[in-house]
Amino acid sequence: MINLPISIDAIIPEITLACGAMFLLIIGALSKRIITNTLSYAAVLLLIFTFFLLVSLNWDTSISMNGFFVMDSFAGLIKSAVLLSMAGVLALSTGYMKREEIVAFEYPILVLLSTLGMMVMVSANDLLSLYIGLELQSLALYVLATIRRNSLRSAEAGIKYFVLGALSSGMILFGSSIIYGFAGTTNFTAIAEAFSANPDMKLGLSMGLVFLLSGLAFKISAAPFHMWTPDVYEGAPTSVTALFAIVPKLAALALMMRIFCEPFMGLQDMWVQILWVLSVASMLVGAFAALTQENIKRLLAYSSIGNVGYALIGIIVGGTGGLGATLYYFLIYMAMTAGTFGIIMSLRREGASLEKIESLEGMSKTHPVQAYVLAILMFSMSGIPPMAGFFGKLFIFESAIAGGYIYLAVLGVVSSVVAAYYYLRIIKVMFFDEQVEELQYETNVPRDAVIIVSILIITGLVLMPEPLLIMTQNATASLF
Amino acid sequence: MIEFPLLSLLTFLPLIGAFFIITIRGDSESVAQNAKYTALYTSIFVFVLSLYIMLTFNPDNGGFQFKEKVEWLPSLGISYTMGIDGISLFFVMLSTFLTPICILASWDAVKLRVKEYMIAFLVLETLMIGTFCALDLFLFYVFFEAVLIPMFLIIGIWGGPRKIYASYKFFLYTLLGSVLMLLAMLMLYSQTGISDVETLMQNPVAANLQYVLFLAFFASFAVKMPMWPVHTWLPDAHVEAPTAGSVILAGVLLKMGGYGFLRFSLPMFPEASDYFAPMIMTLSVIAIIYTSLVALVQEDMKKLIAYSSVAHMGFVTLGIFSMTTIGIQGGIFQMISHGLISAALFLCVGVVYDRLHTREMSRYGGIVKNMPKYATVFMIFMLGSAGLPGTSGFIGEFLSLLGTYQVNILMSLLAATGMILGAAYMLLLYRRVVFGPAENRDALAMPDLNSREIGILAPLAVMVILIGVYPAPLTSRIEPSVDRLMAIYQTNIGKTLEPKKATLVDAEPLNDSSEPISLTYKEQAHD
Secondary structure, eight states, X not given: OOOOSXXXXXXXXXXXHHHHHHHHHHHHHHOSSOOHHHHHHHHHHHXXXXXXXXXXXXXXXXXXXXXXXXXXXXXXXXXXXXXXXHHHHHHHHHHHHHHTTXXXXXXXXXXXXXXXXXXXXXXXXXXXXXXXXXHHHXXXXXXXXXXXXXXXXXXXXXXXXXXXXXXXXXHHHHHHHHHHHHHSOOBHHHHHHHHHHOGGGHHHHHHHHHHHHHHHHHHHTOTTSOTHHHHHHHHSOHHHHHHHHHSHHHHHHHHHHHHHHTTTGGGHHHHHHHHHHHHHHHHHHHHHGGGGOOBHHHHXXXXXXXXXXXXXXXXXXXXXXHHHHHHHHHHHHHHHHHHHHHHHHHEEETTEEOOBGGGGTTHHHHOHHXXXXXXXXXXXXXXXXXXXXXXXXHHHHHHHHHTTOHHHHHHHHHHHHHHHHHHHHHHHHHHTSOOOSOEEEOOOHHHHHHHHHHHHHHHHTTTOOHHHHHHHHHHHHTTO | OOOOOHHHHXXXXXXXXXXXXXHOOSOHHHHHHHHHHHHHHHHHHHHHHHXXXXXXXXXXXXXXXXXXXXXXXXXXXXXXXXXXXHHXXXXXXXXXXXXXXXXXXXXXXXXXXXXXXXXXHHHHHHHHHHHHHBOBHHHHHHHHHHTHHHHHHHHHHXXXXXXXXXXXXXXXXXXXXHHHHHHHHHHHHHHHSOOBHHHXXXXXXXXXXXXXXXXXXHHHHHHHTTXXXXXXXXXXXXXXXXXXXXXXXXXXXXXXXXXXXXXXXXXXXXXXXXXXXXXXXXHXXXXXXXXXXXXXXXXXXXXXXXXXXXXXXXXXXXXXXXTSHHHHHHHHHHHHHXXXXXXXXXXXXXXXXXXXXXXXXXXXXOTTTTOHHHHHHHHHHHHHHHTOTTSHHHHHHHHHHHHHHXXXXXXXXXXXXXXXXXXXXXXHHHHHHTSSOOOOHHHHTOOOOOHHHHHHHHHHHHHHHXXXXXXXXXXXXXXXXXHHHHHXXXXXXXXXXXXXXXXXXXXXXXXXXXXXXXXXXXXXXXX
């Protein structure tokens, strides 16, 4: 190995991904034909290759790049999940993009670049690297939202997402500069040291933290910063919606966990209050606002808002128990969402993609297997045992009760009952209503593979809920 | 030596049958036929296996038998623990006994999606047995809650005109109660670090915590039971569910509430049970009288039986929360008896509904002439429901009232009027449907019971009379477990009630006096 002034071992996966993305970009740009599909499969392979590179790394805590970059088992687990779910999302979307005639070859490359952004976010150990990662992923996602250029709705969704996203990035930047102003450093470890050396800066730091937190709340679409979510989910092509729903929030949640556990641990009494409000508001908005939705993508948008509310409970509780529960919950949520979007993308009615919930009418008669899969996913989303979604909720509420947040747990279960109503509605439409028009299911091997993996996780977890729990708890233990 | 996991086999056998049904391929006619037979044979085999378990069950042992324990979530100390005692044994039997009957009852009535219907019933059987066998808080919850899924689909897919409303109401009502119980379980777990039911029974939590936990468990079990005033989902669910769905709902699912009180509330929260007993007894008495009155004015046969179920379940809670050995025995017996009788009554309604497609009582009348066999079996169940001596209904209600009488005379007096009202509405139902003016030609043209229907109803009729005349095989197995439950209850209340010792001493003679009655009763039973 060449002797470099700084060690690059820890960021080899990121470098690989960046180089690979550039390489694919050049191939795509130089190619005479449009080779979106080939590039997509190449991107999936690249993601999986990067995943194996990541797994082969040493996951012991190490800080490199002059304190910019941290690699620990927490980052390792989150990055693995990001890489694999991104590969899954790409597998889900190739068939859909082809059918919808969205042939921009930039699509897989933008996905790769947003993945890279998320990986940098997760490993950020400095406010600057945090911002670089966040912006890289956000910019890629803005473009993805508008990828269907000739569609007014897609363009509207993209602009809306961009304007609000830029505002939130601005807030994060503003918050970071306040924090820098008080602490005199942007490094996470140094901020924590500066604070413990001089507790008087608490007020100033919490000012900065509030801005930082508001910006991050935009990214995870926690209420009351959720306004963009339903519109963007509805307007963007469904494959992009799937991506929005599944991956970026995990990276943003992981980032939140890291900044709360490292630089701002001393301000716990401050941020817990903010998160409490965010969590309760998200759960309630997610439960009640979804009740009247007719569009299935909007419904899933509100469902994701609600789910972020549950995930935040674990962060509020803190400790390996709480954070581990959040991770557990969110990983299962990702698996469920992947399956759900897979089914939705496969369905067509009268040659058009599915948008309305009513369009699922009578699906159980024409496509019983798919209908049962979707029903299982919906029961899992509403947290009914023995599906995996139940275990996610179980550990979240277990941590809340163990941490003494009983009211939060009560609000959580009550809103989960309200939310069960609209999940049941999808089942009702599929099973209890009579069919009006013919519904087509389009088979696509990579997409069906993702659906099968998702349903196996959802139904099989009951047999072995333990390994994932150990994994998430060990990962979060490295934060402390 | 590792003991053979009989209970797990019993629990998951129906699931294996369901799996085989999934794999059936071919044209829809033969698929339906094969699915029916596979489901029937599976459920009969499960019943035979449960008979074997009942016969090898040691009646002298009040503790848990056939125990199994496998690590499930070792880092949290949660394991897959199964076992039965005298209290749960007969609920398991009830589940395995009613499932083949349900499958037979749907033989011709269900024409749509037969394959899925049979799968739903087999899955439901697995979950019911699992609920009664689970000896870990969270395992119990998994089974208890998962029951909602097949039942929701059964009501929603194969139900009547207002099936959507009924299925939603059933699901959301029960879910809301259950999630509160889940929180209480988590609280209990975080306080003690134990999720094993048997260990938890020995270690009651602090008294002030017990009140909250009791109420949360109560929220779940009271809805499931159902107790007044959270019973309103039951008439809707019963009316809209297909016949077999009503049978399982009335026969087994309602018993999960009473079972829960016995398994969790009484031994784990003795202090709170003691504190809330007057409230629950009051609610029970209101349920008995109020729902009996409501039943009197029903036009829909299924609705009438549904309201009568609420009243009969009132006797169960009354008996259980009298906190006397005899009352608890009565409660258990009443649940078993009601499981048989109400199931049979719904089947009887199903028989005429299949012929005339209406449940309005006024559309029938005088059918004793053309359906004498039907009139006979219907009479047995009608009288059983009214609590006639010689049927199982009498023993359950009598023991419950006896237990209540030892604690509160007024309550038992008021509840006893419920027996009169019960006789009134059942006789009214019978008079209007079976006797009465023979005005409806189509009702008079109905053929009598066919051999399949006799095959369904006869075992139930035999059981109702058999255990009504000779209840000893049941009571002898139930009694040691109830004694053990009472012993745990007494010691636990002693543990948590240190400062209030005086009241405990006052309460003692009441419980002593129950002993002789129990003995004489048993002697009579053996005669």
